[in-house]
Amino acid sequence: ESTSAPNFIRNQVREEIEAGSVDTVVTRFPPEPNGFLHIGHAKSICLNFGIAEQFGGGCNLRFDDTNPAKEEQAYIDAIKADVEWLGFQWAGNVRYASDYFDQLYAWAQHLIREDKAYVDDLSAEEIREYRGTLTEPGRPSPYRDRPVAENLDLLERMRTGEFAEGGKVLRAKIDMASPNINLRDPVLYRIRHASHHQTGDKWKIYPSYDFAHGQSDAIEGVTHSLCTLEFEDHRPLYDWFLENLPVPSRPRQIEFARLNLNYTVTSKRKLKLLVDKGIVDGWDDPRMPTISGMRRRGYTASSIRKFCDMIGVTRAEGGMVDIAMLYHAIRSDLEDNAPRAMCVLKPLKVVLTNVAEDHDEVFEVPGHPARDDMGVRKLPLSREIWIDADDFMEEPPKKFFRLAPGKEVRLRNAYVIRCDEVVKNASGDIEELRCSVDFDTLGKNPEGRKVKGVIHWVSAAHAVPVEVRLYDNLFQVEAPDRDRDVDFLEHLNEQSLSVVQGYGEPSLAEIKPEDRFQFERVGYFCADRHAAAEGKRVFNRTVGLKDTWAK
Ligand code: ATP
Ligand code: MG
Ligand code: MG
Structure with a gap:
């Protein structure tokens, strides 16, 4: 159902087919191999391949390789991999403007x-x-x-x-x-x-570009040459060549508005600068709006296609799409499809004083609350557990429903505990909490009290250490490259990455590259494909839990 939302170009193609003026639709996606593809290219890919798919035609992948100084084989390979990963297959062989x-x-x-x-x-x-x-x-x-x-x-x-x-x-x-x-x-x-x-x-x-593009379209029998609006003024020239040369077919150029996404830049030249200056860790850094960066961050191909459907295709120029919409697309996919796990990112030790040293209790909990096909996971409980330091306050404000001295909270999927003692070191930092378990609270409320808060936890004896990379927007302002007089690099968000060492539940012990999870109460995470391939347990935060997209 993805990549089929109606738009003015699809409607036009349908009318032409119905009127018989077009027989088989042929489109093309024509990247210049001078960088990696970004989310703006995804819009063009979904449009070009989507139209070919919808009307039973074909979409060519043609490298617009007329500027050798800036182009590289490595970019060709990356672009092909990205198009395939997005779920599209070009018609026949890969083509090059240089073939012509x-x-x-x-x-x-x-x-x-x-x-x-x-x-x-x-x-x-x-x-x-x-x-x-x-x-x-x-x-x-x-x-x-x-x-x-x-x-x-x-x-x-x-x-x-x-x-x-x-x-x-x-x-x-x-x-x-x-x-x-x-x-x-x-x-x-x-x-x-x-x-x-x-x-x-x-x-x-x-x-x-102008001399190569339309003629390449004509040689390939492209019927609809879809491009962004900055080429509208080139259309008379596009047509002039076709009228003045003995070309084998007559393609037509149709323009649409490019995608602009807030808090980001979508220009290969600017993205290359971030790579060359070492500001990011390569083209597939999870903060990059590149297809490969988004993939490494944890985006699924279907979430990107869904996003492209949501933004639509128009001729309205200058619009800015809220990145919250992109976050919404991946969040709703992962909400439905990512198994749950508990992972503590800011560990604080809790000793459960009435749990025996040799206590071995294992809770079986669903892999996903609405997906029986995801089976169950095993959560062992032992005398020492980790909770998140942010789930405890020594002097809590009124509406703090988590843990505090003398207060009760529920351990998710397990018992209610009460904080009896706060243990500090010589300099006054909290070292551990000593809590007691109310064993009569499994799956039910305690007698006569209402416990509102639920926190996540992992058994210290069974926890697996994990590295978690928390990503934020690369830029602090909505339109980093709007003002021509200010270098867009001045708007970099210095806090776009923080790395923490946490503890995960045992189901996170064996992970494969790109395994995706919802860490309950924390967000959606993806096993870094490079680190996981080396046997390291590193998770990239894809997106938080809270949806801020205003529909
Ligand atoms: P960049 O400035 O990032 O290099 P480009 O347009 O020069 O972009 P190309 O490799 O020539 O990059 O792009 C291939 C196709 O992708 C073109 O048809 C182009 O119109 C389209 N495209 C590029 N950026 C966007 C965008 N932001 N939104 C929609 N389509 C885009
Ligand atoms: Mg171009
Ligand atoms: Mg360019």
Whole structure:
């Protein structure tokens, strides 16, 4: 049922299919392999693959690899893994814009022969200057009227590496006075003496995004080329190439609003900066809004798909999605599907003075309150237990329903205990509590008293030590990159990670990478996939228990 929420694009595709103007839908997801995918890409993935799925078509995975200096095989591998983990399968083989470099080159020659492209010797800066502004038309380059033969010759020599980077470009000859600046003779090829991860040293020139994208769509028979709104002004250019080249099919570009999420940044360039500066522990740091970071944090693929369904697809620009909605999506998934366990993050020792040294009692409790299929777990009780230090107050305020001197509380799934004594060390710190058990309280209220509080605990003799990593938002402000004059790194939350050593119940002894739990009263946690693979018991906090998303 996921990835099928209606939206304006799905409706449009349905109408076209019903009207017979489209036969089989073909979409594509076209990442540039210059970083890991983030939650914004997930929106595009769910839309593109979701539409293909819904209408029985196919979605291509095409790497938009026209800028070799910034691209790497490692990013290609990570992107493929992320798309598959999200639960999608691309049609046929993975594709690359670089697969089409020969064809694109032939089309560039075609434009030259038609007097629709020319080699320009102006520098990048001069081109910008000649291009004009929104209120001022551009001026033609002095090289605009080069003869066809000279253009063909120069382009070929650019290709073979005869000229320095920046020395020449190939431009389309469209309209220097167009109100749309994208049509003022856009650049089709740049000289780059860079090795390419797919084509090696074959090319010394690389096509621009605009020259590669629509033609790649046409070669692949893409019917709907879905992209974010900043490309709306490029659409006339997208169409110009398709109209002026002998392409095998006519794709159509449709734009939608990009996802902006508060307290985060969704730009590969900025995320790469966090990685390169060592601010986070790699692209898959659980604080990163990358697919792989979210996975390591404990998100399920279905929760991310559900989130993408919830946010919908529109053309409304500038909106900001509350990250609480993302938290809601994973929380409701884990609420239904994560087994329960008790884990004490801030251990305080409690001695149960009326429990014998050799007491061996084991409670059998459900793995999940509503899921019989999750079976039961065993909770042993012994004379010494750990409780959370925050569940005790020496001088409690009025409405404190947890433990305090002389007060009673229920140990979850077990007995009611009363705090009889607070033991302190020489410097006055609490060392342990001495409490007594009321053995007549299992599954029932004590005689004549009402005990409101329930706290979690683990038997000290049976507890397993765990490392718990508590993650918070990476940024302190809602829109860290809104203000262009302030470096977004100034808004970093210095407290985005704290690591604590706690104690878990015995069911946490044997864990596999990515095992997920609700630690009762604490939150949802996931066994860190890297640490668990090394046999270490490390849990990442995925999300807290309290839902703050205002529907
Ligand atoms: P970034 O600025 O993070 O590098 P990008 O758009 O340059 O983003 P691409 O690798 O080119 O990254 O993106 C692949 C596809 O994902 C594109 O079709 C793009 O429109 C889409 N996409 C990227 N970011 C978002 C976003 N925040 N919301 C929706 N779609 C997005
Ligand atoms: Mg891009
Ligand atoms: Mg980019």
